[in-house]
Amino acid sequence: MPSHEVVVVGAGLAGQRAALAAVEAGRDVALVSKLHPLRSHSGAAQGGINAAVGAEDSVDAHIFDTVKGSDYLGDQDAIEFFCREAGPTVVEMEHFGTIFSRSEDGALARRPFGGAHFPRTVYAADRTGLALLQALWERLGSERFTLYDEWDLTRVVVREGAVQGIVAFDRKGGEFAEIAAKSVVLATGPAGRIYAKTTNAHSCTGDGIAAAYDAGAALKDLEFVQFHPTALLESSILITEGARGEGGLLKNRSGERFMSRYAPHVLELASRDVVSRAIVTEVAEGRGFSGPYGGYVNLELMHLGEERIESRLTEICDYARRFAGIDPVKEPIPVYPAQHYMMGGIGTDIHGATSVPGLFAAGEAACVSIHGANRLGGNSLLETLVFGKQAGLAAAAHAERASAPSLRASDLEEATAPLRAWSSRKDGEDPSLLRAEMQQAMAVHAGIYRNEADMLEGLRKVRALKQRFENVRVVDQSGVYNLNLTDALETGHMLELAEVILVGAYARTESRGAHARTDYPKRDDARWMRHTIAERSPDGPKLSYTPVAVTSYQPTERVY
Numbered sequence: 001m002p003s004h005e006v007v008v009v010g011a012g013l014a015g016q017r018a019a020l021a022a023v024e025a026g027r028d029v030a031l032v033s034k035l036h037p038l039r040s041h042s043g044a045a046q047g048g049i050n051a052a053v054g055a056e057d058s059v060d061a062h063i064f065d066t067v068k069g070s071d072y073l074g075d076q077d078a079i080e081f082f083c084r085e086a087g088p089t090v091v092e093m094e095h096f097g098t099i100f101s102r103s104e105d106g107a108l109a110r111r112p113f114g115g116a117h118f119p120r121t122v123y124a125a126d127r128t129g130l131a132l133l134q135a136l137w138e139r140l141g142s143e144r145f146t147l148y149d150e151w152d153l154t155r156v157v158v159r160e161g162a163v164q165g166i167v168a169f170d171r172k173g174g175e176f177a178e179i180a181a182k183s184v185v186l187a188t189g190p191a192g193r194i195y196a197k198t199t200n201a202h203s204c205t206g207d208g209i210a211a212a213y214d215a216g217a218a219l220k221d222l223e224f225v226q227f228h229p230t231a232l233l234e235s236s237i238l239i240t241e242g243a244r245g246e247g248g249l250l251k252n253r254s255g256e257r258f259m260s261r262y263a264p265h266v267l268e269l270a271s272r273d274v275v276s277r278a279i280v281t282e283v284a285e286g287r288g289f290s291g292p293y294g295g296y297v298n299l300e301l302m303h304l305g306e307e308r309i310e311s312r313l314t315e316i317c318d319y320a321r322r323f324a325g326i327d328p329v330k331e332p333i334p335v336y337p338a339q340h341y342m343m344g345g346i347g348t349d350i351h352g353a354t355s356v357p358g359l360f361a362a363g364e365a366a367c368v369s370i371h372g373a374n375r376l377g378g379n380s381l382l383e384t385l386v387f388g389k390q391a392g393l394a395a396a397a398h399a400e401r402a403s404a405p406s407l408r409a410s411d412l413e414e415a416t417a418p419l420r421a422w423s424s425r426k427d428g429e430d431p432s433l434l435r436a437e438m439q440q441a442m443a444v445h446a447g448i449y450r451n452e453a454d455m456l457e458g459l460r461k462v463r464a465l466k467q468r469f470e471n472v473r474v475v476d477q478s479g480v481y482n483l484n485l486t487d488a489l490e491t492g493h494m495l496e497l498a499e500v501i502l503v504g505a506y507a508r509t510e511s512r513g514a515h516a517r518t519d520y521p522k523r524d525d526a527r528w529m530r531h532t533i534a535e536r537s538p539d540g541p542k543l544s545y546t547p548v549a550v551t552s553y554q555p556t557e558r559v560y
């Protein structure tokens with residue numbers, strides 16, 4: 001059985017940065033990923049990465065904007081650490097070879113992003129994620145660690161209160177296998193595919209979050225789900241906030257810049273929860289456009305001129321032309337909000353430590369919490385690098401102290417017995433149908449606006465789907481590249497998380513950041529300045545609450 005000191009699951013920016021830190025600390029490291037590392041969703045990030053590197057900007061301004069953006073649910077001690085690390089992190093990535101865009105004077109170019117007082121988002125045209133991912137991959141150097149590429153994590157094995165390793169499915173080999181480890185870092189990224197309309201790649205199914213939950217780790221604030229205001233109609237492909245940062249305008253059917261009614265000071269550059277609600281309201285009240293793919297508003301770039309649009313928003317032009325038949329140089333882009341980011345995830349401290357000894361997490365799968373109830377654009381790429389490194393260092397230090405892991409053949413047996421039953425059934429549920437029903441239910445019952453009756457109905461549907469999942473059937477009997485099995489594994493993970501989202505959202509009787517309840521429209525600091533913790537129990541998610549760390553900024557009303 002393979003054994004490593006540190007096993008990092010997930011090879012996006014967070015996983016690669018964790019692996020680099022652990023390799024440089026001298027540990028024997030394995031990187032396990034269901035995709036080739038360079039196919040990770042980090043590579044789809046467009047707009048940029050935040051760092052207060054401009055002369056007019058400051059770390060304090062970045063801290064304040066992040067705290068306010070989080071609707072005061074972010075932990076301020078963690079946010080302070082995060083923002084202080086921003087400048088050195090971006091400069092390090094530059095030294096690793098990331099080709100960032102430059103301004104006329106040769107400095108790192110910065111664009112304005114929502115919720116930020118100054119232009120703070122450093123970028124590489126509208127391909128920032130890919131530029132970072134490639135530079136980090138080269139720096140990591142494939143000869144310095146072991147890569148398990150196209151392996152699906154299915155379980156984290158915990159015994160005697162500590163991590164012993166993982167069980168994973170080797171897609172190419174068609175077998176389940178164990179990998180022993182002293183430390184495991186989960187950097188498995190987003191879970192957006194829980195929703196019908198999402199900007200997230202098909203691989204973003206929350207596997208690591210579900211595996212941590214299954215292993216007894218505490219999840220944090222999962223009810224806070226970010227919807228990005230500008231996704232391309234029909235496909236939900238992201239149109240970066242950088243488009244508004246460059247000067248793009250949002251207009252309704254009467255040609256009105258409607259954001260003037262919702263965020264009079266910063267208009268299109270209010271934070272994402274505010275802009276998404278504005279668009280939904282415009283359409284619901286009949287001021288949007290309607291078409292075969294539902295209601296929408298227009299994002300206009302034409303006034304920026306062809307040269308600027310083509311050079312700064314190259315990918316956006318390509319997506320709009322290819323997937324909507326729209327030329328942004330000549331006509332407006334039809335947009336509507338879609339799920340984009342999970343503020344919540346596996347609860348960690350600033351060193352990536354979870355509630356289970358030896359288990360660490362970083363990146364979008366984790367919740368430190370710096371984003372609180374709403375993440376600012378550009379803070380997530382930064383988070384993957386800052387906390388990926390911390391998790392890698394902590395995992396390396398833990399591995400140095402920990403005794404040898406003890407994985408047994410019975411661990412593999414126990415982890416895979418239910419999965420083998422899926423393939424031996426003669427009759428049962430099709431995982432792809434269960435997945436589609438869950439996605440619809442979550443879109444309708446746990447979307448941008450929420451209320452008690454809707455969420456109860458959503459919970460009823462998700463629990464019924466979980467029951468049907470008990471009888472799921474994998475028809476494909478082959479071992480190698482059995483994507484029917486992958487589909488079933490992912491659907492099972494997402495159903496668990498859908499329930500946690502709904503239970504947490506139902507319990508939180510207030511509106512804060514991305515959690516907007518029509519029946520409780522106000523933020524309630526007296527009762528709800530606290531994090532939701534969800535742990536698995538036989539009766540479903542068991543909730544408890546922990547306080548928010550407040551250092552410099554007492555909560556005040558959040559207006560833009």
Ligand SMILES: Cc1cc2nc3c(=O)[nH]c(=O)nc-3n(C[C@H](O)[C@H](O)[C@H](O)COP(=O)(O)OP(=O)(O)OC[C@H]3O[C@@H](n4cnc5c(N)ncnc54)[C@H](O)[C@@H]3O)c2cc1C
Nearest residue numbers: 010011012014034035042047048153189363364378380381
């Ligand atoms: C379209 C889009 C644009 C974005 N633009 C920006 C932006 O401009 N700025 C910004 O700050 N943020 C942006 N974000 C958010 C940001 O890109 C992500 O939050 C971040 O890149 C996530 O990085 P990660 O390393 O945590 O996960 P990912 O990059 O998604 O990597 C996850 C890794 O986990 C692996 N994995 C998953 N499940 C398993 C499993 N079961 N077994 C083994 N491996 C597994 C995958 O193979 C992958 O390697 C954007 C997000 C999207 C979707």
